[in-house]
Amino acid sequence: MKLREPAVFQVDVAKGELAGAVNRYVKTLADLEGLYEDESAFLTLKGQLGAAVVYEVTDFKPSTDPGDMIVGVTRMRPGKVGREFFLTRGHIHANANRPEIYYGEKGRGVMLLESPKGEIRTVDIGARTLCYVPPFWIHRSVNVGADDLVMTFAYPADSGQDYAIIEEAGGMRSRVVDDGAGGWRLADNARYRGRPAARVERLSADAISPNQGDPR
Template sequence: MRLREPGVFTVDVAAGELSGAATRYRKTFGDLAGLYADEAAFRRLLDERGADAVAYEVTDHKPSSDAGDMIIGVTRMAPGKVGAEYFMTRGHIHAKADRPEMYYGESGHGLMLLESPDGEVRTVELRPRTLCYVPPYWIHRSVNVGTDDLVMTFAYPADSGQDYDIIAKAGGMRRRIVDDGTGGWTAVDNADW
């Protein structure tokens, strides 16, 4: 038996971070080349904001990567679109694919876009106090469909790992989340898939 110290952290909703958490990483727009359908709009975004502007950031507490342990953290994602497509995370399946996850909406209006191994697609709207269960084996990506920062708390087994290649190799996920023309969202087939 390996004992670890209890931890206490504050979800700083306004800052979109887990205060006191040990690790932080940022994804800039420059890191997200190839993610969006409209490449010309993506180049314009890089020109306007700069490749180093932060698209989303994650602060988390990773006590270990042991089976049975847990990682907890916060993702904050800026609002915006590339062409008609809402900002999103890279998305992944867990490297140990039978590991689940939970996401809890703190602020903003988001979606969890989910894809099963047999091609089922689901969208779960994330608003404050919404708890989304991401089942084992489902690819998951969060999308900011609102006009403010999307802030979400998450927790997942510490030995999950992330496999990003599954999406890259497939040409993305099966659906893209785009503006429906009225400022809402709709899921459309991804022509690159």
Template sequence: MVHAHAQVDQPVTLGITPTGDLDGASRHYEKKLGDMAGVYADETAWQAERSVNGDDSLVYYVNEQKYQEGPGALIVGTSVLLPGSYGNEFAVTRGHLHGVSDRAELYYCLSGRGVMLLETIDGDSSAIELTAGQAVNVPGQWIHRSVNVDTEPFVTLFCYSADAGQNYGIISDAGGMKNLVVRDDAGWRTMPNPRHTGYTVGVTQ
């Protein structure tokens, strides 16, 4: 039921480019090499990259637009993950499970080539390659992270509920995700992460 005098948010027009520019964004944030402590399995390779390029070297950035808080609103944004590797592991985002863990998220590839690495606490796993024009609808209860397996930026458009939040600690507390995305002769493959100790954080509905 719509109340005659209820406050109603106004529609928002967004300009989105294949390179990840978002005209109308309400927030921009960046993750740099120094922010990625503990993310890569090869700590030595990460430290070597820091010694060459410094902690301020950009790894990825996000533009997002949110018009209100609460479960009825959506966050829409773009993620730009730059190419790179650390040992044989490709560049990744930190990854997360949603704080309200049954919240889903849509990722649509605008340009580049990447992999959406997905895992559940119960042990299911999937790695889905995305190129421009392809999307993955990530259900709730799936931990997910973007991986750039190409030499160009991996750019995605994402959309999720504004009340979802992000739980980044579930990955770091487990020593990283269960699987890594690494280079091989065919381009990329997954392999077990030797540092992974298992997910122990309970799922919040």
């Protein structure tokens, strides 16, 4: 039996980070090219924001052992590209049967989920909302508020992230857009192609290697 020492971190809600975390994963708008429907709005905003961080993840990864757990904090700044709210790249777990939980700390968010066959679900996340992302669901966080969205998360250490699942399908089936009344609504993604049955079936095959070569 291999014993690890307990670890403790403060969730710094104001800063939106796991204080003292070793890992920091940052995304600028330029890293999110191709995700938004309005390409000209994207280019304009990219020019204005430059290298500013649009979301960042600070986390603690004790190991990648099966049964172990990764915990961390995501901070997303508010904003829109055209009518579409700022989002994370989104993924399915490379070991697709691994779940995740998100706990709202600050701000207003939506977890956008898509099943392999293309069914959409949304979960509203505010402070103290606990959101369970079941195994096999593609997930992406969206900041639908006017302030930073901060969420604590936890997921199995051998989950990994597969980003190609979204790219291959032309994005997620729905987009989260401004409803013009201070809220959000879903809009169809005109570029969505869905995925072939063989791809859906392959997901149930367990134990794909974590991270799929994506450096994080």
